[in-house]
Amino acid sequence: MKSRRSFIKQSTMLAGVSFLVAGRGRWSPALGFGVDAASIERFRSKLSGRLILPSDADYDATRAVVSQNPETDKRPAIIARCKSEQDVLRSIDFAHENELEVAVRSGNHSFLGWGTCDRGIVIDLSPMKSVTVDPASKTALVSTGSNAGEILASTARFGLAPVLGECPTVGAGLALGGGLGWLSGLHGATCDNLLAARLITADAKILDVDDRRNPDLFWATRGGGGNFGVATQFQYRLHPVGGVLAGSFIYPVKLARDMFRAFRDLMSIAPDELQAECQLRTDRGGQFCVEFVYSGDLARGENLLNQFRKIHPPDHDSLKRRAYADLYTMGDWEESWKFEFLKATYVERVSDELIDVIVDRFAQRPLGCETAFNFDHYMHGQVCRVPENATAFSLRKPDAVQLGFWTQWKIPTDASRCMPWVNETFRLLQPYAGGRIYANYMASSGPQAAKSVFGPNYERLVAIKTKYDPTNLFHLNPNIVPQSEHE
Numbered sequence: 255m256k257s258r259r260s261f262i263k264q265s266t267m268l269a270g271v272s273f274l275v276a277g278r279g280r281w282s283p284a285l286g287f288g289v290d291a292a293s294i295e296r297f298r299s300k301l302s303g304r305l306i307l308p309s310d311a312d313y314d315a316t317r318a319v320v321s322q323n324p325e326t327d328k329r330p331a332i333i334a335r336c337k338s339e340q341d342v343l344r345s346i347d348f349a350h351e352n353e354l355e356v357a358v359r360s361g362n363h364s365f366l367g368w369g370t371c372d373r374g375i376v377i378d379l380s381p382m383k384s385v386t387v388d389p390a391s392k393t394a395l396v397s398t399g400s401n402a403g404e405i406l407a408s409t410a411r412f413g414l415a416p417v418l419g420e421c422p423t424v425g426a427g428l429a430l431g432g433g434l435g436w437l438s439g440l441h442g443a444t445c446d447n448l449l450a451a452r453l454i455t456a457d458a459k460i461l462d463v464d465d466r467r468n469p470d471l472f473w474a475t476r477g478g479g480g481n482f483g484v485a486t487q488f489q490y491r492l493h494p495v496g497g498v499l500a501g502s503f504i505y506p507v508k509l510a511r512d513m514f515r516a517f518r519d520l521m522s523i524a525p526d527e528l529q530a531e532c533q534l535r536t537d538r539g540g541q542f543c544v545e546f547v548y549s550g551d552l553a554r555g556e557n558l559l560n561q562f563r564k565i566h567p568p569d570h571d572s573l574k575r576r577a578y579a580d581l582y583t584m585g586d587w588e589e590s591w592k593f594e595f596l597k598a599t600y601v602e603r604v605s606d607e608l609i610d611v612i613v614d615r616f617a618q619r620p621l622g623c624e625t626a627f628n629f630d631h632y633m634h635g636q637v638c639r640v641p642e643n644a645t646a647f648s649l650r651k652p653d654a655v656q657l658g659f660w661t662q663w664k665i666p667t668d669a670s671r672c673m674p675w676v677n678e679t680f681r682l683l684q685p686y687a688g689g690r691i692y693a694n695y696m697a698s699s700g701p702q703a704a705k706s707v708f709g710p711n712y713e714r715l716v717a718i719k720t721k722y723d724p725t726n727l728f729h730l731n732p733n734i735v736p737q738s739e740h741e
Contacts, residue, residue, distance in 0.1 A: 288373070289331050289352055297348050303337035303381055317376070319359075319367045320423075323595045324669050326367025330357065333376040339452075339460060339486050345377045346458045346484070349727070357730045358484050360398050361425025365596045366696055368730040377484060380425075387412055392492045393449060396426045398485050402435075403582050405490075410579035414492035417447045420531070420630070422582040427485050431693035431732070432477045432647035434656075436547040436581065437493065439526040439635030445476035445645050446637070447491040453483035456727040464489075474718045477647025479693045479707065479732035481715070482722045499548040499555040500581055501573035507540040509566055510613050516565050517544055517629065518604040522653060525550065526635035528558065534616055535626035546573060547581060591624055591662035595673045597680045598658040598695035602651055602688030604629065611686065612657075615679045623672040624662040631656045631692075648709045649692055656695055657683065693732045707732045 298305045306316050308329065316333050319326050331354065334345040349356045355374030362369040362380070370376055382399035385408040394409055394416060403422030409415055417437045419428050428435075429451075433444020441447060450464035453475065461483070463472040474482055505513050517532045524530070527550030533543045544562075548555030552575055559573060572584070601608065612627050619625040633654040642648035659679055661672035680697060691697070691706040705712050712734070719726075720736040 289354070293348070293352065294332065297332075297334075297344065300344055301334065301336075301341050303335045303341045306333040306335065307331075316378075317370055319369050320363050321365055321367065321596055322593050323673060325595075325673075326370065328367060328370040328372045330371050330376045331373050333378055335378045335381050337381045339454065342377060342379070342454050342484050342486060343458050343460070345375060346454065346456070346727075349375050350458075355730075356727055358480060358728065360427050361401055361423060363421075363424055363694075364696070365598065366699060368696075371730060379484070379486070382486065385409070387414070387492070389414065392494070394490050394492055396488045396490060398426050398487060400426045402426075402428070406579055406582065409492055410577070412492075413494055413496060415495040415578050416490045416492055417441050417444050419444075420581075426488055427480070428694065429476060429488065429490075430478065430480045430485060432645075432649065433694065434631040434637065434692075436529050437495070437549060438631070438637040439524070439529050440549060441493050442636045442640055443477075443645075443647055444490075445647050446640055447493075448476055448488060449491055450489040451475050451485055452487035453485050455483040456723040456725065460486075470718050471722060474646050474715055476645035477693065477708075477711075478715055478718075478734070479646075481719050481728055481731055481734045483728065495549060495578040497552060497575050498578050498581070499552050499559065499573065500546060500576050500584060501571070502543050502545040502584070503563065503568035503573065504570035505542045505544075505566060505568055507534070507542060507616075510534050510542045510616070511609055512566065513542050513544065514604075514609040514612070514629070515606065516562065518609075520562055521632040521634065521655075524632070524634055525558075527551075527555065530632065531628060531630040533626055533628040534612065535628075536619065536624055537626075541569075545584070549578070592664050593666065593669060593672075594660055594662040595669070595676050596658060596660035597676050597697035598656055598692070599680065599683050599687040599697065600649065600654060600690045600692050600695075601657045601683075601686060602654045602690075604653075604655060605686065608683070608686040611682055612659075615659075615675075615682065618675075620661065620668075620671040620675050622663065622668060623675075625675075626658075626660055628658045629655050630658060642709070643711060643714075646708060646711050646715060647693075648711050649690055651688070654688065656692055658695060691732070696732055699733065701733075701735055704732050704734055708734070 336342050355371045357371040357376045359369030360379040380399045382397045384397040386395040389412040402418040402424045419435050429445040429448045528548050530546045638650045638652045663672050693707045715734045719734040724736050724738045
């Protein structure tokens with residue numbers, strides 16, 4: 255296979271060509287992507303899943319990513335909806351044979367749209383769903399297409415829970431970027447609870463990875479951002495979780511500065527059992543919301559949050575005792591806005607000056623666009639006690655937090671008003687950022703961005719990337735460039 259540089263150069267030359275004669279047959283004018291039609295039919299005949307082409311009625315719906323905007327609006331040549339590891343193997347072989355760019359997706363939540371590509375192949379793992387719970391060992395064996403909501407539904411029957419994300423549609427592969435959630439204060443990052451995985455590498459080999467088998471790849475898989483292969487299976491440690499204290503306080507926008515500071519002050523002394531996030535948003539006429547999950551002694555949690563409640567009585571209070579399994583029902587996960595543009599920055603300290611910038615930018619938001627700022631995944635507790643070189647995921651600084659912000663809109667032309675506001679906000683926030691990036695909240699790409707993600711673990715990851723993916727087949731991710739491309 256040619257190097258990725260050669261592929262990109264060739265793809266650029268062929269981008270406008272829809273009808274050519276090749277050694278193996280005629281390029282298909284219907285596809286317009288330079289893929290041999292006979293090869294596609296051979297591929298289709300061997301696939302247990304479904305192949306979706308640009309001529310199919312559901313192509314546009316299937317190619318779309320969660321964060322739709324002009325920057326993520328890509329047109330892949332082929333979408334392979336894989337139902338088995340053999341489908342993944344055949345997809346990788348097909349990509350090699352036809353020199354296609356490869357995008358891999360399961361939850362499809364990438365801010366940058368890395369779950370799709372132009373003129374390449376999308377390896378869609380979302381049909382690969384299964385969850386097998388072993389209550390005796392407190393583990394779950396999960397196929398990569400399963401999402402957080404499906405996994406929790408299976409484990410909750412045994413009074414157990416995984417450390418996964420706060421959104422039910424986030425995929426099982428959260429650990430590839432580290433992974434943070436409601437239980438991270440108590441039990442660490444998602445990757446800290448990954449016991450084993452199964453990967454298909456760039457040379458189409460199936461490898462089992464854990465502390466004994468391919469330990470270098472296991473280390474890299476826990477936070478390395480999907481650079482080393484297609485993960486098809488995860489074995490996660492589970493934790494006993496019963497009732498929790500959970501819900502939200504909602505305040506008027508005029509209290510945003512006070513409540514941002516109150517959130518910061520609460521979390522700076524928060525016990526491991528408490529996780530919370532807060533959001534300044536325009537929906538429902540504008541509001542400031544703080545959402546809590548307390549997973550310890552519930553009477554103690556009620557006393558702690560009663561103190562917070564007294565700072566300013568909330569307009570709406572949904573805090574109550576719940577089953578942990580019910581957490582995903584707290585939020586409104588139905589999206590009514592067709593387009594969105596998101597960015598995020600890793601903030602090492604929430605200062606008063608930063609809060610002022612956020613509130614001021616919120617006041618300057620573009621009209622007609624839904625807008626929000628969100629402090630999420632406040633770093634404290636067990637996730638910060640794990641050494642930064644224990645896994646590839648090194649972002650473990652206490653009191654750091656992810657600051658996400660976005661706009662959403664319904665009319666395509668509104669992108670020209672909404673997206674510049676996000677980009678300018680990102681620029682203004684950088685003086686308050688710590689220079690690091692969380693892999694699962696990527697807002698930029700390139701070699702420097704990857705170094706910002708992996709920090710002190712970057713050079714070790716380069717060596718592992720060079721060993722398992724020397725041609726950089728898997729590069730739509732927080733990309734670690736192999737040594738061969740440095741030469």
